[in-house]
Amino acid sequence: MEVLVILVPLALGLGLVGLLGFLWSLKSGQYDDLEGAAWRAIADDEPARETPSE
Amino acid sequence: MQATRDFSHYVRDAGAGLRHIDLAVEGVSCAGCMSKIERGLSAIPDVTLARVNLTDRRVALEWKQGPLDPGRFIDRLAELGYKAYPFETESAEAAEAEQSRFLLRCLGVAAFATMNVMMLSIPVWSGNVSDMIPEQRDFFHWLSALIALPAAAYAGQPFFRSALSALRTRNVNMDVPISIGVILALGMSVVETVNHAEHTYFDAAIMLLTFLLVGRYLDQSMRRRTRAVAGNLAALKAETAAKFVGPDEISQVPVAAIHPGDIVLLRPGERCAVDGTVIEGRSEIDQSLITGETLYAIAEQGAAIYAGSLNLSGTLRVRVSAASEATLLAEITRLLDNALQARSRYVRLADRASRLYAPVVHATALLTMLGWVLMGATWHDAIVTAVAVLIITCPCALGLAIPTVQTVASGAMFRAGVLLNSGDAIERLADVDHIIFDKTGTLTLPELEVTDGAGIPGEVLRLAGQLALASHHPVAAALAHAAGAKSPLVGAIEEPGQGVRGHIDGVEARLGRPSFCGAEQLANDRASFDPEASHVAFSLGDAKYVFSIRQALRPDAKTMILALSKRNIGVEILSGDREPVVRAAARALGVSEWRAGVTPADKIARIEDLKRRGFKVMMVGDGLNDAPSLAAAHVSMSPISAAHLSQATADLVFLGKPLAPVVAAIDYARKALHLMRQNLWLAVGYNFLAVPIAISGVVTPLIAAAAMSGSSILVMLNALRARGVAQGDA
Numbered sequence: 096m097e098v099l100v101i102l103v104p105l106a107l108g109l110g111l112v113g114l115l116g117f118l119w120s121l122k123s124g125q126y127d128d129l130e131g132a133a134w135r136a137i138a139d140d141e142p143a144r145e146t147p148s149e
Numbered sequence: 150m151q152a153t154r155d156f157s158h159y160v161r162d163a164g165a166g167l168r169h170i171d172l173a174v175e176g177v178s179c180a181g182c183m184s185k186i187e188r189g190l191s192a193i194p195d196v197t198l199a200r201v202n203l204t205d206r207r208v209a210l211e212w213k214q215g216p217l218d219p220g221r222f223i224d225r226l227a228e229l230g231y232k233a234y235p236f237e238t239e240s241a242e243a244a245e246a247e248q249s250r251f252l253l254r255c256l257g258v259a260a261f262a263t264m265n266v267m268m269l270s271i272p273v274w275s276g277n278v279s280d281m282i283p284e285q286r287d288f289f290h291w292l293s294a295l296i297a298l299p300a301a302a303y304a305g306q307p308f309f310r311s312a313l314s315a316l317r318t319r320n321v322n323m324d325v326p327i328s329i330g331v332i333l334a335l336g337m338s339v340v341e342t343v344n345h346a347e348h349t350y351f352d353a354a355i356m357l358l359t360f361l362l363v364g365r366y367l368d369q370s371m372r373r374r375t376r377a378v379a380g381n382l383a384a385l386k387a388e389t390a391a392k393f394v395g396p397d398e399i400s401q402v403p404v405a406a407i408h409p410g411d412i413v414l415l416r417p418g419e420r421c422a423v424d425g426t427v428i429e430g431r432s433e434i435d436q437s438l439i440t441g442e443t444l445y446a447i448a449e450q451g452a453a454i455y456a457g458s459l460n461l462s463g464t465l466r467v468r469v470s471a472a473s474e475a476t477l478l479a480e481i482t483r484l485l486d487n488a489l490q491a492r493s494r495y496v497r498l499a500d501r502a503s504r505l506y507a508p509v510v511h512a513t514a515l516l517t518m519l520g521w522v523l524m525g526a527t528w529h530d531a532i533v534t535a536v537a538v539l540i541i542t543c544p545c546a547l548g549l550a551i552p553t554v555q556t557v558a559s560g561a562m563f564r565a566g567v568l569l570n571s572g573d574a575i576e577r578l579a580d581v582d583h584i585i586f587d588k589t590g591t592l593t594l595p596e597l598e599v600t601d602g603a604g605i606p607g608e609v610l611r612l613a614g615q616l617a618l619a620s621h622h623p624v625a626a627a628l629a630h631a632a633g634a635k636s637p638l639v640g641a642i643e644e645p646g647q648g649v650r651g652h653i654d655g656v657e658a659r660l661g662r663p664s665f666c667g668a669e670q671l672a673n674d675r676a677s678f679d680p681e682a683s684h685v686a687f688s689l690g691d692a693k694y695v696f697s698i699r700q701a702l703r704p705d706a707k708t709m710i711l712a713l714s715k716r717n718i719g720v721e722i723l724s725g726d727r728e729p730v731v732r733a734a735a736r737a738l739g740v741s742e743w744r745a746g747v748t749p750a751d752k753i754a755r756i757e758d759l760k761r762r763g764f765k766v767m768m769v770g771d772g773l774n775d776a777p778s779l780a781a782a783h784v785s786m787s788p789i790s791a792a793h794l795s796q797a798t799a800d801l802v803f804l805g806k807p808l809a810p811v812v813a814a815i816d817y818a819r820k821a822l823h824l825m826r827q828n829l830w831l832a833v834g835y836n837f838l839a840v841p842i843a844i845s846g847v848v849t850p851l852i853a854a855a856a857m858s859g860s861s862i863l864v865m866l867n868a869l870r871a872r873g874v875a876q877g878d879a
Binding site: 099111134135 | 179180183201203250253254264268285288292
C-alpha cells in the first residue's frame with residue numbers, strides 16, 4: 096500500500112493541472128465567444144496574427 | 150456645410166501606442182462572414198488586431214495610433230456588405246460579464262474538487278465493506294478535507310454572500326438553507342474525521358455546490374446574452390446628431406457626446422435624438438413615438454421638441470436642453486419611478502418556494518435530532534443523523550429546477566424572436582389573462598407604407614418612386630420603398646413643403662401635396678374614404694394619381710388577436726391617438742374594447758383598475774408615453790423599434806414585423822411555468838422518499854451522493870422539454 100504515497104499525490108497533481116489549465120483558458124478569454132470558436136476550428140488556415148491574450 | 154463623422158467618443162487607449170474600438174456588426178452569422186471580415190479589416194495598414202466575436206456579433210479592432218480614422222473600418226465593412234456601428238460597453242453589461250466569469254471559475258474549482266474527493270470516497274465506500282484498515286480510511290478522509298474545505302470556501306462564495314445579504318434584511322432565500330447545509334455538513338465531517346469515524350460528507354457537500362453552480366451559471370449566462378443583444382441593438386440604432394462645431398460646420402457625433410447648450414441640425418427625414426428647443430426653422434414633425442398621436446405637429450421657433458420626434462419637411466436648428474440619458478418629460482419620469490417600485494414587490498417562484506422550504510427542512514432536522522435523543526441515542530449520533538437530513542434535503546434539485554427551465558425556455562424564445570430583459574418575466578408572463586396593446590408602432594408598423602399601391606398601374610408607381618427618391622420626406626421614402634426604386638430621377642427639384650418635380654421623357658412630373666400637383670379633387674375623395682392616411686399626389690402631364698400612405702397594421706395582427714382570444718386572454722387597445730383612427734384599427738382587428746386619446750396617467754389608472762379586479766395585465770407598447778404603463782403592468786413587452794426608455798422598461802422585447810412572437814412568448818412561458826412547477830414537485834417528491842430514510846439514520850454518504858445526483862439529473866432532463874411547444878393554432 097506504500098504505492099499510495101506516489102499515486103495519490105500524482106492523481107491530485109494531475110487534477111490540479113487540469114484546474115489550472117481551465118482557469119488559464121478562462122482568463123485568456125477562450126470562453127468569450129463559444130460560437131465563433133466552434134467555427135474557427137474548421138476554418139481555412141489564415142495568415143498568422145496576434146491573439147487577444149494580453 | 151460639410152458633415153464629418155466623429156468617433157472619438159468610442160475610441161479608447163489600449164496602451165503601447167495602440168487604439169481600440171468595438172463595433173457592433175449587423176448580419177454576421179457564419180464562419181464565412183467571420184474570416185471575410187477579419188481578413189478585410191486586417192488588410193488595412195496599421196491594424197494590429199481584428200477579431201470577430203460571433204456570439205456577441207461584435208468586432209474588436211486595434212490599430213497603431215496615427216492618422217488612421219476609425220470611420221474607415223465602418224466604410225470597409227460596408228464595402229464587404231456589413232453594417233457596423235461603434236459600440237460602447239455599458240457598465241451593467243461589463244458587470245454581468247465579470248459575474249459570469251466568476252461563476253465559471255467557482256464552477257471549475259467545485260467540479261475539480263468534486264471529482265477528486267469522489268476519487269477518494271469511492272475506495273472508502275467499497276473499503277468499508279472489505280478490508281480497508283482504519284488508518285487508510287482516516288488518511289483518505291484527511292485528504293478529502295484538504296481538498297473540499299478550501300474549494301468550498303472559494304466556490305461557495307456566491308451562496309454565502311447572497312445568504313448573508315438576505316439574512317441582513319431579515320429575509321430567507323434559497324441560499325440560506327444551502328449555506329447552512331454545506332457549512333454543517335463540512336463542519337460535521339471535520340469533527341468525524343478527527344474522531345476516526347466511518348462516514349464523512351465531504352463529497353456530498355462539494356457535489357451539492359457543483360450542481361448548484363451549474364444552475365447559477367445557466368441563469369447568469371441567459372441574462373448576459375440578453376444584455377449583449379440589447380447592447381448591440383442600442384448601437385445599431387446609431388443615435389447620432391449633427392452638431393454645430395462652427396458657425397457653418399457640422400459634425401455627426403454620437404448622442405452620448407452631446408451636451409446641453411449644444412446646437413444640432415435636424416434635417417428632413419431625421420429622427421431627433423435629443424430634447425431641445427427650436428431656435429431656427431419651421432417644419433412638420435411626427436411625434437407618434439412620444440405621444441401615440443399620428444397627426445403631425447408644427448414645430449417653429451421656440452417650440453419644444455423631444456427625442457424620438459421625426460422631422461418631416463423643413464430643416465430645424467435645435468438648442469439641446471437635455472441629451473441621451475436625461476431625455477424625458479418630468480411627468481413620465483415620476484410615473485415611471487412609482488410604477489417601478491410597485492414592480493419590485495413581485496416575489497419570484499423560487500423565493501416563494503424557499504420561504505416555505507427552509508423552515509420545514511430545518512424543523513425536520515431539529516425534530517430528528519431531538520427525537521433520537523429522546524429515544525436514547527447519544528448526542529453525537531443524533532447530531533450526525535440531523536445533519537444527514539439536512540444534506541439529503543439540501544435543495545440541490547430545487548436550485549436547478551427553475552434556472553434550467555428558464556435557460557431552455559429563453560433559448561427557445563430567442564429563436565422565436567423574443568428577448569428577455571428579466572429572468573422572472575417568464576413566470577409573470579405565464580399568468581397573463583389580459584393584454585393591453587398600444588396602437589401606434591405596436592399593432593401598427595412603425596414605418597409608413599403605401600396602402601393602395603395595388604390599384605395603381607405598375608409603370609406609374611415605378612416613375613413616382615423614382616421621383617420620390619429625390620426627396621427626403623419620410624412619406625416619399627415610403628413611396629420609393631413600395632416602388633422598389635433604385636435610382637432617383639435626374640434633374641428633379643425639391644420645393645420645400647410642397648414636393649418634387651422633374652421631367653420624364655419631356656413630360657412634367659410632380660409628386661407632393663395634392664395642391665402642388667393640382668389633384669385636390671381626387672385627394673378629397675380619397676380623404677373621405679380613408680381619413681387617417683397621408684395623401685400624396687403624383688401628376689404626369691395631365692394624368693393624376695393619389696397614393697394613400699399610412700402606418701399599416703402588422704401583417705398578422707388579426708390572426709394573433711384571434712389566437713389570443715382562443716387562449717382566453719382579453720385584448721384591449723389603449724392609444725394616445727385620435728378617436729377615428731383608433732376606432733378604425735379596433736374594427737379591423739375585431740377588438741371590442743378600446744379607448745382613444747389616453748394620457749400616460751390614464752393608462753396607468755386603467756391598469757391599476759384591472760389589477761384590482763384580479764386581472765394579470767400585460768402591456769405591449771412602444772412609445773415614450775407607454776414607459777410608465779409598461780412598468781405598472783404585471784408584465785410588459787415592447788417591439789424592437791420602441792423608444793429607448795420603453796425598451797429598457799419592458800420585460801420582453803420582440804423583433805421583426807409580425808406580432809406572432811407575442812403569442813409564441815406566452816406559449817413558451819406557460820409551458821415553462823408548468824415545467825418549473827413540475828420540477829419543484831419532482832424535487833419535493835424526491836425529498837418525500839429520501840427524508841424518512843435520512844430520519845431513520847441509515848443514510849450513508851453513498852446513498853446521499855447517489856440521491857443528490859439522481860434528482861439533479863432528473864430535473865435537468867425534464868427542463869429540456871421546455872424547448873418544444875405545440876404550435877397548432879398560434
